[in-house]
Amino acid sequence: MKNGILITMILLLGVVIAACGGSKGDKQQASTSETKQAIKVTSAGEIATLDSSLYSDTFSSDAIGQISEGLYRVNPDNEAELGIAKAEPTVSADKKVYTFQLRDDAKWSNGDPVTAADFVYAFQKVVNPKTASPSSNQLDVIKNANLIRNEKAEPSTLGVKAINDKTLEITLENPIPYLPKLLTGTPFLPQNEKFVTSTGSKYGTSADTVLSNGPFLLKDWSGIGTSWTYIKNKDYWDAKNVKLNKVSTQVAKDTGAGVNLYETGDVQYTALTDEFVQKYKSDKAYHSDSKSLIGYLGFNEDRASTGNVHLRKALSMAFDKEAYTNTILGDGSKPLNGYIPADFAKDPANNKDFRAENGDLVTFDPDKAKSEWATAKKELGVDKLTLEILSSDTEVSKKTVEFLQSEIQKNLPGLTIKLKSVPLKNRLALTTAGDYDIFYGTWSPDYSDPINFLEVYQSDGGLNFSKYKSKTYDAGLNAVKSTYATEPEKRWDEMLTLEKQLIQTDAVIAPFYQGATAYLLDPNVKGVQIYPFGRNISYRLAYVDK
Template identity: 50%
Template structure:
């Protein structure tokens, strides 16, 4: 959900607070004192929907922008920026009527051309968007990404200011879910061109069409706000006046703030899940968040397939989730379990695809011996890059210990840096192995297989059979669920088992504390992103 969606960790904290409204009427509360204080685990990276690849930025966008659809409180997609939609009989051409009342926070009307501009901007190779592949279901998107066609040939047209036409390569069953995602939000062309490369680098360098506007974010600071957007078309339905956001990397601090009544909601760090298990506000649920290792295939060691396979199979995932994370389950493919089901057979994808890269010390050591032989070295050094949150550092330390113990001659160094810096480092190829997490944008395996937080997949993964599989799944077998499933499993097998471009680590679970004061708080059905639109504080 890039969906998607790399990279808030399971220790991402997003929290809501204590309302001091004694002696005030309910109307007064709704008008001005409806405030939540929330904490996140790291800094925001961007407010440009073409540039994000982290969950902190995504959460800001999901609250400050709005696309054709949004998720309701039940986690179902409903029309949002669009008031109606029709399609042709083949379900390949959709026509959306936009809401006439929809405006940007500067008062400009939201036009169909804003969607066209945003989508063409993301798909353009010159933008180098980490989310460009999300548009692949749209007509000509893949050819444009490859530089074979102009972005203007993307299957999206503004028939008039209020009418948007979208043409697909082939019918897809999850279009409404897909269009809830940030890459499909509109962008005000006038504002984007005014700020150019600085667009979205601060809260003032953007305008918003969602229920909130972002304020107070200067690009690197640890505090910002979501303030009710007075120009929002449905602003009467928004009760919350403001969400005050601050970066809190120490999850123990967040837990103490909750205990003292200063926070109403917090995701728990893994080390505190057991501690709060008996608290009345404690909740837990399995989510399709994955932890994974990404490899820089341009470097000698991680460019060697045997070295990648050795690393992928060289650490005990069960011990990781049991003794380090305290929550979650081992993951042996990039698509998580209990996430996607075949519409024709009702089979769960992960069960059908099976385990692709389970922990296997003997196989890992055999692959490591081949890697050292091909590289002509017996002593090798690698660096594992991670963000500097507690959980990320704990996972990286565990990987260091396991890999050095199980792979003879390997020295592992660790580098933990702020998330924004980690994203920049991976984009610039300044890493050997990177540990991160990722959450999807819609419930289909292709979201993980074609994206999944995998850096440089579109440019660096050159197995043409993999890309042919994805093309066939999107076109030839689009209306044949059984064959499409088989094709996607074949693609995942090539990506993970055969070539090990990425190494799956674990599937996450969300544990959090929620005060009874907070009503209407929604959590994205595909991860940990909070949606504040329907929140009311009692």
């Protein structure tokens, strides 16, 4: 996400900004006047929550990531590096028990020290069924997490223990090769139990009801606002390397509005789409980066109509993906014919890319789509059908579903598509409640392993909005996480099989593009970190050079 969590393209859903140029050396950075270390940016949507146990969208994860830090953080090379942990952990002989020492100078913004108990509390909160965390299954690698999530054990039995204030012990169900990457994710951030308890159900609903232990403090956000501010956290353990004093964020759901703000000098960054990409492509402020984010249609399998696999297959093949990426996005995004994006993971046996190895699992094919539609109508006992696609109300989301509506109705005669666009917070609430036929969403992984995509559709997964249930699929996921945890080739082959079941056999979702982000960034703004997966952005190392 990441979600890691969960859920969206930078241009469609998220706050976007990117690195430009590079550092000119610590000496030159240090000489830059403090009064100039402030930037203004746009965001395509609002924050939904600042509670790391409840987020399920890119905006929230990005905001939480600016103000919070876990045992590990992500460095400029997109690798895990030490965060609140002051040294690499000691590991038991069976590679299941990890013991971390925490930094003595790690503090919360209220002055409390960050302790091992803060991690224990936060991890237990995520897996507690009462929390209903969308990301709870990401913790299944920790001992007893799955049992706790399924109410077969108490949260206190989770394999995480505070040996003392600064010593944290994590016990895994099985050895895993990607633990540091996993621990950079939003669900693995600490929380201050005393503060959370004091705020009750209001925790994370405004700037005043959350604490920071990361590079920035969040200000000027009431929970429903369209603007907020990040202020440098002078008590952050690594504050000496944080150059920006202030980042002001303004929501601009319309790309044109964001471009106007950039042109008038009111912001230093804004995202670009379709016609604006062509206009600014030769501008020195223009940038484009590929992502591991995917866009897809999700189907509600609890409904009779979209519960029909032939209808889902018909819908999946009924729209031209290449036309979409070229005419609606135009930002470097590419058609996607599988669930796992390209250039994301390599076969441990031959270094072959996952997407290339598993091939095209669902393509634009109007003839096959019509055939599946005919079968679906027969099984459903209907000649005509009306379905609704739910989306967020950003400009590009609206254009996306309008394109899909036109394509589907053209290629599947007798199928009427209605559209419903609402603010992201409402869209998430509706999908979580199962109050939809089809939804358009995006998903950005929290770390670079295919399991982070595949585990979303675990039967009891908190982000499994499709309500997909398959004992075979669940068993395969369990094998990937446990039986084959130390057998990389068997693990890889099982993940290839799982993707085919999800997309080709059961048509649980209809993936159709791999994202990219195009944007304008003032050439004087340097060092902004863009992630190809997980959270979208970090201002931790950014600075103004002029």
